[in-house]
Amino acid sequence: MKDFLWLFIVIATVMVFPICFFIRENPFDTTSFLSLEEKEMVAWQRARMQIIPGRTNHLETFKNMQKKLELLKNINTQILIGAPPLKKKLLTIGISSVQHSSGSYLLDTVQSLFVASSSSERKHFIVLVHLADPDPKWLGQMISNISTLFKPYIQARQLVVINTPLKNYLLLKDLKKNFHDTPAYVTFHFKQNMDYAFLMNFATNLSDYFLMIEDDVTCAPGFVTQIATAVSAWRNKPWLTLNFSPLGFTGKLFRTRDLPCLVHFLFLFYQKMPCVYLLTHFHDLLMEPAPIQFFPSLFQHMTNYSFFDSKFNSLKGKEIEENDPGSPSNPAASIYTNLKVANDSVLMNAYSLDKNFFYTKSAEAGSHLTVVLDVPAKVFQVQVLTGSHLKSKNQLEEGQVELGYDATNRVNDCDDYILLGLLENGTLNKQVLSDESGKKVKCVRLLVTATPPSGIIVRHINLWIK
Incomplete structure (x- = not known):
């Protein structure tokens, strides 16, 4: 027993000593607000992840955080249009916009958000637009346009427009240039860091999740349900950011409980680099997993023209897939159900690729029809068609x-x-x-959620696989 105890002490000493030595030899600032436990955490990060010092030098400036926090207490963000929801929503969709010399797509972006979502989906999110340009003429025009075009959504408390006066911003003079960036480019992106921070700060208590998009995107139909599905699948897994678009700051999803920390981080390092790069360092700082990327993208840039750089570039990349996926694959599978099969109906017809169909005379809430693949596959699209093709009767409405x-x-x-x-x-x-892990689907289940008034026709359950 004594031999075991001594062995444990030796191992513990070997593990702890390098960390303590690392902290003594690389102090951030003994007078800073970082506790010993926090310093140990950072030491572990650098020792275990072998991050080069250049990527963690920004931690030395954390002693300024308390001073910067005073700024957040005095923010005077104003509501220009609409009112916050009466109850907390599932999702806040945030957009920060300024005027661009080459034109604006903000109104089209907001329109796409509402058009691409169903009435039931719109009950679960709020669109929050931050008009971040100080030009009073531009602000007045945008307020007028938004108020006229989106009146129903404003009245339903589904759209809120805010503005943060320029006096709330930190200094944008004598900014550090990176590489060969022009002063105008540097000012634009560093002000954008604060634009995003003010937007996220306002959104903290509106919903459970916050989705950031840029002001020139179009949305895939049903994107809200897709995001809710991904969140459900990752509910018991660690994540800081879920990515629903590979480009820029569009499609980045956060838990709103994480926003205050991210807001402080953006204010601390707004002069260091554009926000999309700061996000990488934010993950490093908190020792969180890298952002989880989902495919295909739910958001597509409306143009490949860069507003700020005034030039064409490759902004689109591998975005939303084409609407026509070709013919369905429907790999070998078995079908199981607790529905009452009509005497003259064949269950497998629901999965066939011909014109046959499956019919059940009655169904109850909780009834199901489940396709079980012989070999799990990467399913990238699912289509379910119920009801008569000609008369639209016998549909499963719920x-x-x-x-x-x-x-x-x-x-x-x-x-x-x-x-x-x-x-x-x-x-x-x-x-x-699907995320990068490429998890394979084994079952596709059609579930009845409310008892229908009549029988149901299931014409097709079509699957496309990779």
Whole structure:
């Protein structure tokens, strides 16, 4: 027993001594607000992740945080249009916009957000627009346009427009240039860091999640459900940022509880680099996993013209996939259901690629029809069609489609399901977001959520796989 105790002490000493030595030899500032535990955490980060000193030098300026926090207490962000929701929402979609010499797409972006979402989806989010240009003429014109074009959404408390007076901004003089950046370029991006910080600061208590997009994007249909599905799938996993677009600051999702820390970080280092690069260092600082990237992108730039640089560049990349995915794949599978199968109906017709269909005379809430693939696959699109093709009768009006994953090799079911989307007018046609891990789908389940007044026709359950 004594030998074991001595062995434990030796191992502990070997592990702790290098960290303590690292802290003594590399002090941030013994008079700063960082506690010993915090210094140890940073030491662990640098020792374990082997981050080069240049990437963590910004930690030395953390002694300025208390002074910067005073700025946040005196922010005078004003509501120009609308009012915050009466109850906390699932999602706040944030946009910060200034005028551009080559034109503005802000109104088109806001329009796309509402058009690409259903009435039921719109109940779960609020659009927050930060008009961040101090020009009173531009502000007046944008206020007038937004008030006229989006009046129903404003009245429904689904759209709020804010502005932060220029006096709240930190100095934008004598800014440090990086590489061969022009002074105007530096000023634009460093002011943008504060624009985003003011926007996020206002959004902190409006919802559970915050989605940042830029002011020149169009949205994939059903993007809200797609994001909710991804959040559900990652609910028990560690993440700081979920990426729903690979470009710029568009499509970055955060928990609102993390926003105050990110706001402080942007204010501390607004003069260091553009926000998209600061986000990488923010992950390093908190020792959080790298952002999780989902494909395909839910947001597409409306143009490949760079507003600020006044030149064309490759902004689009691999964005939203084409609307036509080709013919469905429907790999080999079995079908299971607790629906009452009509005497003259064949269950497998629901999954066939011909004109046959499956019919059930009655259904109850909780009933299901589940396709179980013989071999799990990377499914990238799902289509479910119910009801008569000619008369639109016998549709399943209240139902949903779920994707199943299996870790226990169950024969006729899966042990983990996530929501893909709700049926609308008896149909669903959605792309399936997938992260870089490429998790494979084993089950596709059509679930009845409310007892229908009559029988149901399931014409097609179509799958596209990679």
